[in-house]
Amino acid sequence: xxxxxxxxxxxxxxxxxxxxxxxxxxxxxxxxxxxxxxxxxxxxxxxxxxxxxxxxxxxxxxxxxxxxxxxxxxxxxxxxxxxxxxxxxxxxxxxxxxxxxxxxxxxxxxxx
Amino acid sequence: xxxxxxxxxxxxxxxxxxxxxxxxxxxxxxxxxxxxxxxxxxxxxxxxxxxxxxxxxxxxxxxxxxxxxxxxxxxxxxxxxxxxxxxxxxxxxxxxxxxxxxxxxxxxxxx
Numbered sequence: 176x177x178x179x180x181x182x183x184x185x186x187x188x189x190x191x192x193x194x195x196x197x198x199x200x201x202x203x204x205x206x207x208x209x210x211x212x213x214x215x216x217x218x219x220x221x222x223x224x225x226x227x228x229x230x231x232x233x234x235x236x237x238x239x240x241x242x243x244x245x246x247x248x249x250x251x252x253x254x255x256x257x258x259x260x261x262x263x264x265x266x267x268x269x270x271x272x273x274x275x276x277x278x279x280x281x282x283x284x285x286x287x
Numbered sequence: 288x289x290x291x292x293x294x295x296x297x298x299x300x301x302x303x304x305x306x307x308x309x310x311x312x313x314x315x316x317x318x319x320x321x322x323x324x325x326x327x328x329x330x331x332x333x334x335x336x337x338x339x340x341x342x343x344x345x346x347x348x349x350x351x352x353x354x355x356x357x358x359x360x361x362x363x364x365x366x367x368x369x370x371x372x373x374x375x376x377x378x379x380x381x382x383x384x385x386x387x388x389x390x391x392x393x394x395x396x397x398x
Contacts, residue, residue, distance in 0.1 A: 207384060218377060219330075221386035264329065268384055273318065273337055274345060275387065279329040 177201055179267045181278035188255050189286050195251045196281040198265030202246035209266040209275060210239055210250055219264060222250075255285040288313050291390035293378050299396045300368040308363040308393050310378030316388070318381045319361040320345075321353065323374040324392075330377065336361055368397045 180199045188194050200208065207226045211219040223232040228243040236253045252259055262282045266275040294309045312319065317338050322330040322345075332345030336355040350372060352364040361380075365372060375394050379387040 209386060211387075218389035218391055219387075220389070224386050266330075273343070273384060274332055274335060275320075276332075276346075277322075277330040279327070 177267060177269065177276040179265060179276050179278040181263075181265055181281050183281060184279065185282040185284070187284045187286065190255060190257060192255050192285075193251065193253045194255055194283065195249050196263065196283075198248045198250070198267075198278055200246050200248075200265070200267035200276075200278075201269065202244060204269040204271055205243040205246075206268045206270050208241055208243075208248050209268075210248070211264040211266065213262040213264055213280070215261070222263075250281075252283070255283070257285045257287050259283060260285045290314065291378055291380055291388050293376075293390035293393050295393060296391065297394045299398065300365075302368060302370065302397060304368050305364070305366050306368070306395075308365075308376055308378075308395075310361045310363065310390060311359050312361075312378075312380040312388070312390075313359065314380060314382075314388065315358060316380035316382050317358065318383060318387075319355065320379045320381075320387065321351070321361070321363045322377045322379065323347065324377060325374055333363065333376075365395075370397050373397045 210222040213219040225241040230241040262280040266277040291312045320335040321333040334353040336342045378390040381387040
C-alpha cells in the first residue's frame with residue numbers, strides 16, 4: 176500500500192487570498208500524479224495529470240507543480256473565490272501497477 | 288455523452304442482504320474502477336478492470352465482487368451486506384492511466 180499524504184487537512188481563507196497545499200508521495204517508480212477537485216454532493220473532477228519532473232500545469236487561477244525526485248506536488252489557487260470551496264484530492268500511480276492511490280484531501284473553504 | 292452513470296442513487300439494505308451496484312460508461316474507456324468514500328478517509332479502491340474480462344483487487348476488496356463482461360459495464364456485487372459497508376460508492380473510468388471520470392455515486396446504508 177502506497178502512502179500519499181496531503182496537507183493541510185482543511186483550510187479557511189478569505190475571498191481574494193491566494194493559497195497553496197501539498198501532496199507527498201513515494202518518489203520511487205513514479206508514473207503519474209493526478210489532482211482532482213471535489214465539490215460537496217458532487218463527484219471528483221480531474222484538474223491535472225502530471226508525469227514529468229518539473230511539470231507545471233495551469234487552468235485559470237489554479238496551477239500545480241511536480242517534483243518527482245523528492246516526492247511532492249503543490250497546488251496553488253490565486254485570488255480564491257467562494258466557488259473554489261471544495262476538497263482537493265491528489266492521487267499517485269507508479270510503474271508497478273494500474274491503481275491510483277488517493278490522499279485524504281485538503282478541504283478548502285473560501286469566505287466571501 | 289452521458290459519461291459515467293450509476294444506479295441506484297440511494298439504497299438501504301438489511302444486514303445479510305445482497306445487491307448489485309450498476310455502473311455504465313459510454314466513452315469507450317478501457318479502464319474502470321470502484322471506490323468507496325468513508326468519512327475523513329478519502330477514496331479507497333475496491334476493484335478495477337483494465338478491459339473486458341479482466342478484473343483485479345484494489346485496497347479494500349473483501350466483501351465485494353465484480354465482473355466486466357463488456358467494455359461499458361462494471362457492476363459491483365455485495366453478497367452479504369454488513370454495517371461496515373455503509374458508504375458512498377463511486378464508479379470511475381479512464382482511457383489507460385489518464386484522468387479518471389467519476390459517476391455521481393451511490394449512497395448505501397446497511398442496518
